[in-house]
Amino acid sequence: MTEFGSLFISLTLLVNFSITSQGLATLRPSVGHGGVYEDLKWTAQLCCQVPWDQSVRSQLAVTSGLSGQCQLINDTKPESSRKSQPLSGKEKRNRYKFLEGLTRKLNVFLGKCLDISCLFEGERANLICNAKSQGAALPGVSPQQLVFEMGLLSNETNHTTQCAGEDTATCSFSLHGNDSIVSLSISLSVNGTTAMSPKMQINTYHLRTPESPVNLHYNVTTEGEVILRWSYTQPDSCEVRYSTNSSINKSLVVKIKGRSWVHLNELNSGVRYMVQVRCQNSFDYWSEWSQPFYFTLDVSYIPIEVFTTPDSNVTLYAVFHNRSWSARKAVWLLNGRVKIPENQYRVINERVSAVTLQATGPGFDSLMCCHPWGEWFKCTIAYAKMYTEGEFSTQLKNNNVKNSKVDTMTCEWNKSAWAEVRFLYRQYKSMCEDVLKMDKNEDAKELFAPVMECPYGAGDHRECTLSNLSLFSCYKIWLEVEGGRGKVRSLPVYVAPIDYVKPSPPSDLEAITLPNKTLNVRWRRPPLPVYDMQYKLRFSALRGMANMHWEVIGPFLEPQAEIFLEESCVQYKVEVRCKRLNGSGLWSNWSKSRSSVVYNRKGRFYGSEKFTLYPVFVDGEGESVQCTGTRGDPAAYMLLMIIVFLSIVLFITIMMSQNHMKKLMWKDIPNPNNCSWAKGMDFGQIETMENLFPHPEGLTACPLLLVSERICEVEIFDKPQTLECGKDNNSVNIERTSTSSPLLGDSSEPLSLEASASATPETSGQSSVMYSAILLSDPPGLLRKQQESLSSSSDEGNFSANNSDISGSFPGGLWDLENPVCSDSGNPRHSSLYNSVEELSETCEYEASESTGGGKNVYYLAVNEKEEEEEDEENDDESESEEAQDEREENEESQLCKGRFVMMADTKPQSGGNNYTSIDSNTTSHSIPLYLPQHRSIEKQSYDTLKDLHRNNGMRK
């Protein structure tokens, strides 16, 4: 034995699995050799002897010519290895003899036994085999020196898997999900000497757990028996257990052998049962329990669904599982709505009723067998389905291709609501006439037009909308109803969407009722479809009854119509619709209603007006009427627009001028009544003014006018010419008038002053030329009273747009208002104002008329621009009176009134302004009013009044 220690032994285990693909039908337990199927494993024991004298020839010089051999110890047939059984005494004796023989030859052979096992790995995708040396290591041979080689071989694919190991080896082989027979071979090698095992075969089918039964269902016989059925690959022995939901732990178990159905008896109606089945295979392996199958027995139909042909008689049975229901009282309903006559019923037994009916035509129908309950019919959920084969007709109620951005076609059909319908179609690129011919060739249509389904899918739809249409293509459309054993389909419909286009109604309808008893109507056609259109028009008079009585005329080929009426001047309601001119198509909806415009020669419409009338008749309210004023002559309309525009411009100009003059004349006049220091003071009294302004100089002239508020200067010129608008005897020389006219003379002749006003920087930057008519005023007492009354309303800022009128209505009223000190009776502010030249002219005319009777003289007050004033100053120096000079000097000193006025006395209106008299205002500047109205009338000989006022002021100084 010591030699063994020096031996170099190589023991190799080579395992070869060969797999052959064979169908399950050929897989029988007898197939294959060797091994035992036990506990979902295949196991075998292999013992080998290797002639080791060869392997150690060089050292031991062992006799050559010996070969190795292997033997399966428990080589039994699968049929005899169904169960795992311990080795019998005989088997044990055989193994012992084999090993003893090996031992006897130990001086020649090296003996070794292996345990081999194969089983599925994971989800049965792989077969894994393991070979492991048995017992202790060989004496003198380390485990590392014992090498196995194991191979798995597939004969069909010639796929071999080999693996080797020392003392143990494991191989995994992919089965690709199919059951196969795998060949296994093992070789054991010692120093190049190999011992081969016999060929072993493993049937993987026997390594699987039996599948659970599937497809559990039940049938009911016409006798009312319930039969449970299931599917299983190898019907052998099975067990069925069933229970109610409430007694899941008290299941009844029925053993079945050799068949896959069982009678279930003593079941109650209205109770939900749960049934499961399991079966045993040939190796007595039990499958798992099947998925639970639930069922409730109420009414069962035999058959559940039937396929028949038109005009064939069909008999259906209904079994009442509810024992309180009697088949003698059964009521059969077709599609849940139509009661089938009782003479078609037949009572099979107390629980089974039958009905026989004739299928009318292709299609789908439902049948329900109910039980009367008073006047009601109690029914269950179950119902029978009857498919009548053939192509049933269906009606596409409405094909509507809309004129939207995406052309769509909505197809509706009228079919039983009980059917679950599929809407199918094919789209061809040909015309429908060609498609009809081509449709006979099944291959052609399949090739060029695949079947498509409504996007909604199967369901209880009644319509389907197809979008992105090809308007000119042909569509073949049909319906299908699928049953468990087949399907029925409708007759196909060939549709070219262009033929079913329902265009949009015409738009932009215009209607005019002309005086010649004609109704003229125009409209605009829809842009799409582009084919030629025809139109129909309907109209109804808008009077009388609330309900419209339409009269339809047409077709028209042009988008206009002229209708001759029986009477004129009647308003009509008009609507239009359109349709394809050539070929089929659908009429569009009626357009929006439009009421005609009654043409009125006297009162033509210019411009449109968008309003609605709701006529109320005896029998109710009528439809609303939209009345539209049509546009008339565009030129006249334009003229009207121009006139309106010019009027607006004129108005704005006048308003701006008014505002400017208001600002010029009124803005800077302080109102002492609004001042806090003037509270409680009577500005009508001179004492008050003296108290307020004790300074003896300057302030008495314009006490309330601040230095910075100087407005103007007045230059008064003597005008040599007489007023033209007066008679010669009324022509007045200013200078003469100034000296001879009494201050408050009762002469009513107006003094017309032409004034040229120049705005001072303190007032306004704008200037304008205005004229003031200075008229003779009322006596001083009355004048003062008027001034006082006006003082409360002529405040700065409260000056209204009517101030100019006020100036005319209240002569000189405002003049004295702001300057009580200057409100002397001789103050030239005691004047009446005229608003305009026209008014002034009128006054002039009036004065002219009055002049013959000693009327008023008219004077014009002109306020000139500064440059003119300077010239005037030079020209009029000589004509200045001494008083005027005094006043001017005083005014220059005080610098209170800086505005310059040129006053011209004239007896004619401004048109005769050539002959005016200029008066240097500097001579009268002390008495210049704080503001000047545009036109004012002053008392007769107002110029004298001004001078007197100047004089008085000078006296006060």
Place this chain on the structure above:
Amino acid sequence: MLSLGRSIPVPSETLRNMVKLQAETINSRIQKHNEKLKLSPKLLIGDPELYPEVPADKPIQGLGSIVDTLTIFQKVLHSLPKGHVRQLHTDVSTLQGYLEEMMSSMHCPLIKTANEKSLEAFLKENATHHITVGYMALDRLEKFMQQLIVSLDQLKTC
């Protein structure tokens, strides 16, 4: 004595009104749907005792029970073929959303739907009878909505 119970915010009146309006909308659609079937008015489909999987005359006991019942109806509607019940499915989902929002604001615990397997078995068993299943389910849903409309006070409790 002071109550130790957790204070529950009262659901807003707006949400209650929306629940009411949605329930009325559902009922209106159901009536319209059943009208299209054109069944005999004398037909009584689905005895309440026969098919307990679909709630019938189930009392309303707070938000949890309402949501639980609606969940069952949703599963039934979902099992029906595409078509007219699709809108109803959306409506019930909307109503369920309102109620779940209420439950969330009131911190109500969710109730797990019971007998879910029975319902699935029922739907599987009657998958081929979708017309009558739908009719019966919608009839029961309509009654439930009527009950809900007159029991809006139940929205105050979990």
